[in-house]
Amino acid sequence: MIPAAFDYHAPSTVDEALALLAEHDDAKVLAGGQSLIPVLRLRLAAPEVIVDLGRIEELRGIREDGDALVIGAMTPHHAVETDALVAEHAKLLALATATVADPQVRHRGTIGGALVHADPAGDLPAPAVALGAELVIAGSGGRRTVAAEDFFEDLFTTAVGEDDLLVEIRVPKHTGWGAHYEKFTRVVQQWSIVGVAAAVRLDGDSIAEARVALTNMGSTPVRAAAVEQALVGQPATAEAVQAAAAQAAEGTSPPSDSNGDAEYRRHLATVLTRRAVLAAAGA
Amino acid sequence: MTRITVNVDGTSYTDDVEPRTLLVHYLREQLGKTGTVVGCDTSNCGACTVHLDGRSVKSCSVLAVQADGHEVTTIEGLATNGELHPVQRAFHENHGLQCGFCTPGMIMQSIDLLAENPDPTDDEVRLGLEGNMCRCTGYQNIVKSVRAAAGGAK
Ligand SMILES: Cc1cc2nc3c(=O)[nH]c(=O)nc-3n(C[C@H](O)[C@H](O)[C@H](O)COP(=O)(O)OP(=O)(O)OC[C@H]3O[C@@H](n4cnc5c(N)ncnc54)[C@H](O)[C@@H]3O)c2cc1C
Ligand code: FES
Ligand code: FES
Numbered sequence: 001m002i003p004a005a006f007d008y009h010a011p012s013t014v015d016e017a018l019a020l021l022a023e024h025d026d027a028k029v030l031a032g033g034q035s036l037i038p039v040l041r042l043r044l045a046a047p048e049v050i051v052d053l054g055r056i057e058e059l060r061g062i063r064e065d066g067d068a069l070v071i072g073a074m075t076p077h078h079a080v081e082t083d084a085l086v087a088e089h090a091k092l093l094a095l096a097t098a099t100v101a102d103p104q105v106r107h108r109g110t111i112g113g114a115l116v117h118a119d120p121a122g123d124l125p126a127p128a129v130a131l132g133a134e135l136v137i138a139g140s141g142g143r144r145t146v147a148a149e150d151f152f153e154d155l156f157t158t159a160v161g162e163d164d165l166l167v168e169i170r171v172p173k174h175t176g177w178g179a180h181y182e183k184f185t186r187v188v189q190q191w192s193i194v195g196v197a198a199a200v201r202l203d204g205d206s207i208a209e210a211r212v213a214l215t216n217m218g219s220t221p222v223r224a225a226a227v228e229q230a231l232v233g234q235p236a237t238a239e240a241v242q243a244a245a246a247q248a249a250e251g252t253s254p255p256s257d258s259n260g261d262a263e264y265r266r267h268l269a270t271v272l273t274r275r276a277v278l279a280a281a282g283a
Numbered sequence: 284m285t286r287i288t289v290n291v292d293g294t295s296y297t298d299d300v301e302p303r304t305l306l307v308h309y310l311r312e313q314l315g316k317t318g319t320v321v322g323c324d325t326s327n328c329g330a331c332t333v334h335l336d337g338r339s340v341k342s343c344s345v346l347a348v349q350a351d352g353h354e355v356t357t358i359e360g361l362a363t364n365g366e367l368h369p370v371q372r373a374f375h376e377n378h379g380l381q382c383g384f385c386t387p388g389m390i391m392q393s394i395d396l397l398a399e400n401p402d403p404t405d406d407e408v409r410l411g412l413e414g415n416m417c418r419c420t421g422y423q424n425i426v427k428s429v430r431a432a433a434g435g436a437k
Contacts, residue, residue: 001324008285008302008348030346037344038326041305050302054349078338102414103395104329107338108345188413189327 003040010052014059014138014167017051021163022140024049029165031074031113034105059112059167062086071169073112078103080111090171092179092199096127099183112166115151118158118220120255121191123183125152125221130197130213133171139164152220177201180279182272186259192216193259194268198276200231207231207281217252217269226250227273236281245274287351291316292360300347307331309347310357318359318387322416329415332388333357339395341414358387370394370432379428381419388415393429402433
């Protein structure tokens with residue numbers, strides 16, 4: 001199908017884009033288009049105005065800023081997946097990004113688009129939460145920074161307002177941490193039935209710090225705080241990790257759908273958490 | 284209408300398009316390049332795969348206006364002086380197609396895959412072609428074709 005007609009703007013700066021969003025009531029931001037264009041084609045949405053961020057150079061690229069990596073919202077998945085800085089300082093994000101969709105979609109789709117889209121089965125929100133990322137949002141009142149844990153408000157709903165733009169993602173460096181993203185699907189090119197993002201820092205043979213967050217175990221990504229606490233000080237052995245991972249489903253409210261009911265997902269979360277943490281620890 | 288200039292298969296075109304025109308429809312209906320096909324409505328099948336600035340994309344999920352100022356290569360731009368591209372030839376020689384509907388997309392994605400990984404294993408080929416569906420071959424001969432093309436390029 002063909003999208004309904006719209007007016008098209010392709011500004012070259014963030015300020016121009018913000019002015020266009022403020023001026024038009026029914027405007028929609030277009031990033032990589034890998035979620036939005038299918039929606040427009042199926043006419044599930046028919047905005048009057050499209051503001052394409054594709055010509056805004058300042059929104060693209062990955063750089064270091066002290067203890068953080070700063071990733072422009074319009075940086076495509078493929079760039080995140082293959083970037084040397086991300087591999088060194090935020091490996092979890094690279095690993096999770098590599099599981100998104102397929103190569104063609106990863107050439108167009110962007111990190112900012114995936115985060116603002118906030119699909120509960122999307123693979124990037126959980127790593128953002130696990131790594132304690134901060135999201136920088138630009139609006140008419142200037143820029144504000146929101147922690148990933150507060151950014152995801154509900155299904156497909158974030159702290160980004162209608163006239164706002166997500167401009168960059170600041171990821172605290174986790175240099176030397178082991179990482180793994182365990183995504184469970186039945187067929188290729190599928191969204192996560194459940195996913196687990198895990199990063200651990202080892203001190204000798206034992207786990208000094210752990211970060212674990214879950215995909216599709218609720219309407220927003222869930223931090224598995226009980227697992228994180230239970231892992232600290234433990235040896236990175238199958239028994240110890242399994243015992244900690246048994247708490248993965250605590251406090252979650254997973255969906256029931258054709259891929260599995262909530263109880264099945266709760267069970268999956270414990271199994272996948274064990275696998276993810278062990279792989280992250282290199283055990 | 285918005286005016287765009289796009290280089291497609293080595294030729295520069297300047298056209299007025301409606302902003303809602305999908306790149307695949309621009310290629311097929313305005314430029315007559317019907318080698319690139321549409322197989323689904325959900326961005327899943329990959330039949331419409333072309334290269335945008337040298338990287339594979341699903342042309343049903345890109346607006347023609349987004350390609351303004353950029354370079355597109357379609358299946359029709361691969362052969363040189365009547366000589367098939369090595370990946371086209373490998374599909375031909377290894378029976379990598381039956382009905383042929385998925386083939387333009389399979390070949391465009393295979394070229395992208397080989398550019399990044401010149402000597403892939405069977406598993407790497409399957410993963411690299413994850414975004415392309417074939418309803419005929421069972422994929423076996425597609426994988427064989429890509430491996431043969433990789434060998435031939437050495
Ligand atoms: C076949 C297929 C399979 C997929 N499989 C997966 C998968 O397994 N896992 C996964 O995580 N994702 C998957 N995706 C989605 C993919 O990750 C998309 O790239 C992503 O969801 C959207 O990113 P985008 O840049 O394309 O955004 P767009 O589609 O352009 O935009 C998405 C939404 O975010 C808004 N938006 C985008 N950027 C900004 C910004 N900077 N500021 C404010 N608002 C913004 C848009 O207005 C729109 O509402 C799949 C997509 C397809 C087509
Ligand atoms: S036509 Fe199916 S992915 Fe483009
Ligand atoms: S050859 Fe028929 S769909 Fe692939």
